[in-house]
Amino acid sequence: MSYLTIAKVSATYGAATILDGINLEIGQGEMHVLLGPSGCGKTTLLRAIAGLAAPSAGEIRLAGRRIDNLPPKDRGIAMVFQHYALFPNMTVRQNLAFGLEQKKLSRAEIARKVEATLDMVALGPRADVRPHQLSGGQRQRVALARALVLEPSLLLLDEPLSALDAQIRKRLRDELKRIQRDTGLTSILVTHDQDEALTLGDRISVMNAGGIAQTGNPRDIYHRPHSLFVAGFIGDGNLLAPEELERLTGIRSADTVVIQPQDWRLEGANGTAAAPAGDEAGEAIRLPGVVADASLSGPSIRYTVTAAGLRLKVETPNHYDSTQFSPGADVVLTLRRRDVHAVTG
Numbered sequence: 001m002s003y004l005t006i007a008k009v010s011a012t013y014g015a016a017t018i019l020d021g022i023n024l025e026i027g028q029g030e031m032h033v034l035l036g037p038s039g040c041g042k043t044t045l046l047r048a049i050a051g052l053a054a055p056s057a058g059e060i061r062l063a064g065r066r067i068d069n070l071p072p073k074d075r076g077i078a079m080v081f082q083h084y085a086l087f088p089n090m091t092v093r094q095n096l097a098f099g100l101e102q103k104k105l106s107r108a109e110i111a112r113k114v115e116a117t118l119d120m121v122a123l124g125p126r127a128d129v130r131p132h133q134l135s136g137g138q139r140q141r142v143a144l145a146r147a148l149v150l151e152p153s154l155l156l157l158d159e160p161l162s163a164l165d166a167q168i169r170k171r172l173r174d175e176l177k178r179i180q181r182d183t184g185l186t187s188i189l190v191t192h193d194q195d196e197a198l199t200l201g202d203r204i205s206v207m208n209a210g211g212i213a214q215t216g217n218p219r220d221i222y223h224r225p226h227s228l229f230v231a232g233f234i235g236d237g238n239l240l241a242p243e244e245l246e247r248l249t250g251i252r253s254a255d256t257v258v259i260q261p262q263d264w265r266l267e268g269a270n271g272t273a274a275a276p277a278g279d280e281a282g283e284a285i286r287l288p289g290v291v292a293d294a295s296l297s298g299p300s301i302r303y304t305v306t307a308a309g310l311r312l313k314v315e316t317p318n319h320y321d322s323t324q325f326s327p328g329a330d331v332v333l334t335l336r337r338r339d340v341h342a343v344t345g
């Protein structure tokens with residue numbers, strides 16, 4: 001059942017249409033990710049939900065109540081921004097307490113909620129310092145805690161991790177996932193980072209030019225894109241036009257297909273280092289190719305392999321004893337037929 005319902009929401013700035021009739025239903029407890037290129041309208045949609053931007057048309061309902069005509073403070077929504085907006089002259093604890101004091105809660109209740117939230121984000125030991133004494137990651141945890149302590153009906157996260165360096169970003173991403181799961185807080189996260197979207201989202205909406213191109217769970221969005229736009233935006237798949245596919249494999253398709261780099265198996269043309277296709281006989285497609293390029297990328301080895309005049313992206317697991325083929329090596333590519341996916345609407 002839908003907890004947050006966005007129905008035919010449009011937004012314009014002057015003559016420009018920024019959101020074009022958005023429909024979206026988000027379930028209670030879901031972490032929903034809005035993913036898309038810069039300027040596609042992600043932030044505008046988030047701001048419309050929060051009440052910071054007025055839609056020109058449509059309706060927004062939260063927990064059965066229409067909210068698009070309410071002022072932001074009456075919507076029960078908390079928001080975390082890319083750049084923390086903490087009060088610099090207050091301690092971490094005071095930053096958290098501020099919103100609760102505005103709500104006129106008792107001192108005892110404020111103290112209880114603040115301590116519980118500090119625990120949740122592991123900031124207890126830093127509760128009495130001011131923001132400038134914290135690292136960027138810690139500050140963003142305070143910003144998150146300040147939103148959580150209000151126990152909102154909906155949490156909006158606008159690129160909360162993108163100002164952080166890679167390592168902290170990854171750690172905070174895991175932490176965010178844990179906290180969101182533990183609290184069961186319905187959340188919407190805006191990002192243009194596909195790894196972040198695939199890791200964090202229970203479901204993902206890929207946005208393009210003011211509309212939603214596809215909504216689905218991360219596996220479907222990744223493996224079953226419905227359009228060339230989504231296929232091109234997610235992952236690093238091989239997009240092959242029908243004539244290219246036929247030339248390469250003999251398979252006929254009415255549509256462009258996507259083949260993910262890790263779905264290929266690679267072996268030496270002389271039979272060395274055969275990687276098992278893991279398939280029933282007959283289902284596999286085998287074709288000769290030549291390695292054009294090879295590079296290590298942590299857990300995998302990335303190749304460019306030329307075959308039938310095409311340059312294919314191929315990725316194999318980087319085990320310590322994996323054979324690494326050098327440029328110029330003759331190889332055989334193997335593929336399961338069911339990993340050839342037609343990109344259709």
Ligand SMILES: Nc1ncnc2c1ncn2[C@@H]1O[C@H](COP(=O)(O)OP(=O)(O)OP(=O)(O)O)[C@@H](O)[C@H]1O
Nearest residue numbers: 013018036037038039040041042043044045191192
């Ligand atoms: N206040 C404004 N006045 C005029 N145009 C605006 C305003 N805010 C946003 N826009 C335009 O609306 C479009 C969508 O902006 P929005 O910030 O929603 O995109 P986004 O998908 O969040 O992009 P990014 O990932 O770069 O933040 C952009 O073309 C932007 O230039």
